Amino acid sequence: MAMPPKPRRDDLAAMLHPLLRDLVAAELPILAAHDISMWGYVVLNALDRSPVRTQTALAEAIGADKTRIIGTLDELQQAGYIERRPDPDDRRVRLLEITPAGRAVKNAVQSDIQHGEERWLAELTAEERRVFLRVLERLTRAETT
Amino acid sequence: MAMPPKPRRDDLAAMLHPLLRDLVAAELPILAAHDISMWGYVVLNALDRSPVRTQTALAEAIGADKTRIIGTLDELQQAGYIERRPDPDDRRVRLLEITPAGRAVKNAVQSDIQHGEERWLAELTAEERRVFLRVLERLTRAETT
DNA sequence: TATTGTTATACTCTATAACTATA
DNA sequence: TATAGTTATAGAGTATAACAATA
Numbered sequence: 647m648a649m650p651p652k653p654r655r656d657d658l659a660a661m662l663h664p665l666l667r668d669l670v671a672a673e674l675p676i677l678a679a680h681d682i683s684m685w686g687y688v689v690l691n692a693l694d695r696s697p698v699r700t701q702t703a704l705a706e707a708i709g710a711d712k713t714r715i716i717g718t719l720d721e722l723q724q725a726g727y728i729e730r731r732p733d734p735d736d737r738r739v740r741l742l743e744i745t746p747a748g749r750a751v752k753n754a755v756q757s758d759i760q761h762g763e764e765r766w767l768a769e770l771t772a773e774e775r776r777v778f779l780r781v782l783e784r785l786t787r788a789e790t791t
Numbered sequence: 792m793a794m795p796p797k798p799r800r801d802d803l804a805a806m807l808h809p810l811l812r813d814l815v816a817a818e819l820p821i822l823a824a825h826d827i828s829m830w831g832y833v834v835l836n837a838l839d840r841s842p843v844r845t846q847t848a849l850a851e852a853i854g855a856d857k858t859r860i861i862g863t864l865d866e867l868q869q870a871g872y873i874e875r876r877p878d879p880d881d882r883r884v885r886l887l888e889i890t891p892a893g894r895a896v897k898n899a900v901q902s903d904i905q906h907g908e909e910r911w912l913a914e915l916t917a918e919e920r921r922v923f924l925r926v927l928e929r930l931t932r933a934e935t936t
Numbered sequence: 937t938a939t940t941g942t943t944a945t946a947c948t949c950t951a952t953a954a955c956t957a958t959a
Numbered sequence: 960t961a962t963a964g965t966t967a968t969a970g971a972g973t974a975t976a977a978c979a980a981t982a
Binding site: 654655656657658659660661662663664665666667669670673688691709753756759760763766767769770773774777778779780781782783784785786788 | 800801802803805806807809810811812818901905908911912914915918919922923924925927928
């Protein structure tokens with residue numbers, strides 16, 4: 647007897663790609679309203695977790711090239727959102743730290759973004775939401791491994 | 792009395808971005824082994840769901856520019872993975888359809904990719920896995936809305 | 937005149953390589 | 960000589976605009 651075709655699911659990347667694209671599209675106007683770039687936001691997030699001793703280390707932490715974040719760091723510094731001072735012990739390196747103003751703007755942007763993301767999360771039950779976010783945090787942290 | 796700092800979670804995009812980057816990095820060698828491009832794989836996935844009447848419609852369905860997929864369609868057609876023939880009723884449009892060979896290669900690639908993604912999914916409990924995949928499918932489908 | 941598919945051009949983003957200043 | 964940061968150059972990817980064929 648003929649078997650029904652087995653239900654194939656899409657792979658993770660195939661599902662995540664369009665989802666992320668829409669999430670990012672929703673972020674852009676929010677970032678623009680706060681006058682901050684996507685990379686700027688990523689950097690503030692990284693520095694909010696912990697200060698970092700070199701720009702190269704920061705670039706690696708966020709999966710970017712060291713040459714790619716220089717412009718971003720210039721902007722953030724000029725806006726007063728980060729501190730960037732030469733290490734007295736090795737004047738080649740720049741110690742990077744988020745400022746209170748930087749943390750404030752980062753939190754404001756984050757709140758707005760998360761508010762917008764309710765559009766997606768609202769479709770989930772309380773349990774789905776809980777599991778989904780927990781899994782996502784776990785999988786994202788596993789990256790660094 | 793001092794309140795403990797409220798635990799802020801990252802926004803969805805901030806979590807999904809590095810995750811997707813690693814998933815895509817894991818896909819690339821698999822796609823290369825099957826001699827197919829990322830966009831080619833995306834197109835085969837879309838055409839496997841249902842044939843499409845115009846290239847513009849296909850481009851929109853996968854969130855790409857209509858000019859961007861032409862080279863991809865050329866390659867897929869030459870490889871015998873899709874059919875692309877003028878509509879007799881309107882000879883401006885090209886009817887697009889996946890071939891058995893195209894479906895075969897798409898399924899082979901998909902199997903390999905999903906096998907590789909077990910590296911991530913294996914960290915989840917059976918229930919987490921079930922909920923996570925279900926939610927993902929739901930959120931991804933909601934895109935088109 | 938409007939639309940489908942195509943080609944050509946310009947622009948953005950990213951990576952590679954060269955440079956400086958410290959060590 | 961090796962490394963951190965920077966700047967300059969080149970390449971890939973993408974979008975915009977112009978074009979040919981058909982309606």
